[in-house]
Amino acid sequence: MLDIQKIRADFPILSQKVNGKPLVYFDNGATSQKPQVVIDAIAKYYQEINANIHRGVHTLSQLATDAYEVSRAKAQNHINAKFLHEVLFTSGTTFGINLVANGFASILKPGDEVLVSALEHHSNIVPWQMLCEKTGATLKVIPMNEKGELIISEYDKLLSPKTKIVTVNHISNALGTINPIKYMIDKAHEVGAAILIDGAQAVPHLKPDVQALDCDFYVFSGHKMCGPTGTGILYGKEAWLNKFPPYQGGGEMIKEVTFEKTTYADLPHKFEAGTPNIAGGIVLGTAIDYMNEIGFENIQKQELELLDYATKRLLEIDGLKIYGTSNLKTSVISFNIEGIHPYDIGTIIDKLGIAVRTGHHCAQPIMNFFNIPGTIRASFSFYNTKEEIDRMVDAVKKAQIMLS
């Protein structure tokens, strides 16, 4: 069992008051809070070893480079990547997806097909639409059902030798559905397609094993898993990354530069042009350590308990409907109350100290599917408690009375 009070003490922001009320932070799907070790590690980097990496012969530059590369190895180990050079530092999931989509720009031909799922975040839709516009390839959508699950029989039908890449999230940000990615990866490979997994919403809850999954790409952000903002990882199989042209030109990514011709650095540096977010990259490693110390089994147990409890409590409210009712879900509840705009509820409960997300959650196609303007999304982390859920339920009830 986790000692939740002890864990909460690791997160200074959780003891804050917001609008005069103790903060209840249920917007973990947007970004997680940061433990003191992570906050301290950022200051420590700037106080003790700040220097540019992979360049200087001086001691500080070496120390910073070592710390950065140690962090890369932690990420490699965390996701069980085969090679260190398959693990690229990025500014986040969005950057990772754009890098891969750009890599396919020189590969796709008119008539080729890109499969995205109906459950995607805009950042896993728009880069592929841009890719299709550029190459003449066609974007096809794997549909979903009323429970917010992908219809896998339709996925099977959409796959064909024309399919060049499939892109799907491990877990839906708007609904919390866990997708059957292992099956989808194997099926994509059967037709010779590559597959990218958007793990942004998965890594706060589980430890992906990219070799066991056998996905071609796995992307995620550091800030949703207790790490700093502006950090992320793109895992890509060596063969694919070698095939792709560089994404950005600049320092660090070159072997030799003349005005006639430039040769590029080897992986991973080929894709890491310019001075990166050094502090962020190093501290992402601290966050990974922190999460592993808590333990993903413990995290999942606590979060599932919160999910069950919150689902039960919320359904006590008259006219409340939950969107995303798959049996395979993480600790995300998207809901609306009949006759009340989600925005109104969000605004009122904010005054009561409850932080939730309202709106379309950057997943407008999902909202269109349900024919709603948006939802209220409460997303729980291992540091949340049942008492906080009680406070949210009370706040929602109060808002309902005010707004009816």
Place this chain on the structure above:
Amino acid sequence: MTIKEIQNEIIDEFSMFDDWMQRYEYIIDLGKNLPLIKEEFKTDNNLIKGCQSKVWLQGEQNGETIVFTADSDAILTKGIIAILIRAFSNQKAIDILNADTDFIDEIGLKEHLSPTRANGLVSMIKNIKMYALAFDAQKKN
């Protein structure tokens, strides 16, 4: 009444409330009495961008003045737009253009509403002023 006089009246009304709940309940009441836009004017053209909720605004000339009507799918947003319409509807274009909007700060709306909403509020004011600008230019021609 001039725009300034109406704004001062609104400030007086809001100063009676002790806490945010009373303030919000009043905004909700105001929303329920919003002069509603005709259904036929609820078009994409009249939709204001920058709000999490949908807001439609329509301005029509009535002699020397402009009459505003609006609607929203969120009740708090309806309340906010009702306050703006009360201040700016049935006024001359030139007066609308010259009016300031400091009263919004004074009734605590900017500070008490979320940043997304604050943006929506800014867009609403901008759209009201755009109508005034258009009608004023028309008059000069």
